[in-house]
Amino acid sequence: MSNLPERLRERGWRLTAQRRVVAEVLTGDHVHLTADEVHTRASRQLPEIGRATVYNILNDLVALGEIREVSTDDRAKRYDPNAHRPHHHLICTGCGTIRDVHPTADPTTTLPAPARLGFTITTTEITYRGLCPTCTHP
Amino acid sequence: MSNLPERLRERGWRLTAQRRVVAEVLTGDHVHLTADEVHTRASRQLPEIGRATVYNILNDLVALGEIREVSTDDRAKRYDPNAHRPHHHLICTGCGTIRDVHPTADPTTTLPAPARLGFTITTTEITYRGLCPTCTHP
DNA sequence: CTGGCTGCAAAAGATTTGCATAACG
């Protein structure tokens, strides 16, 4: 698996400093940042980077399938760089922490035909909600 | 299962015209309206109803567990009145239609212990995405 | 009566858009 900047260049993207920094911020597991958080962190390495630019880059990366939007309960969308290994999310209703879950003993995600209502299903997204270890034992 | 206005009165709610109308708008299966759509429909029956009032009522109903927020890809949250029979959602990536799916042959939603990362899971939410019959056969 | 609702308008938060300038390839 090649790294992100490399893949982007292959897709004909101009490799700008802004894009490189955003790609760098969006790296790792259990990373689910809001656009604003991405902007803040990117600013530490590239102080002149504009908010709108961050939004542009995030939208482009989503359109390319390189990152995924994660809908939480907050107003702000969060972005998940781990778009290539399909996984689900565990959200703590106490502190808001989001963790990735990689289906090991895969919970059956296939919907039985009669329940499919004629849809052609392409993706299945599972969100587990509950309390994380820290919030469970206060 | 008693109807909504009745249950609300039992919980000490003042039964106002606004609340009755919002409750009425939020009735049925496959209903997933945005706050603005709820306001528009409610206005047809009660022209003076204010947008803020609709938001207040929706938030209260969510807090009481009478309706559920549905996170979609749009900016605006949607509200699902069907909070008592647990179910999942089928979203058409073509036209945005959302349909309820009641787990018949229940897809295993229990996460194996090692994958749980110490969380105490209370709810599982599945979102299937794909094309609805209409968008599949254009 | 009286505290809990409502409506309005203004504020706050998140994201998008328009346009002149900068810089990748």
Added chain:
DNA sequence: CGTTATGCAAATCTTTTGCAGCCAG
């Protein structure tokens, strides 16, 4: 060099808040 991306500010959209008056119980 010619596009294409950036940065800034203003515009948009969604939701929340503050406050005076109204009404269900």
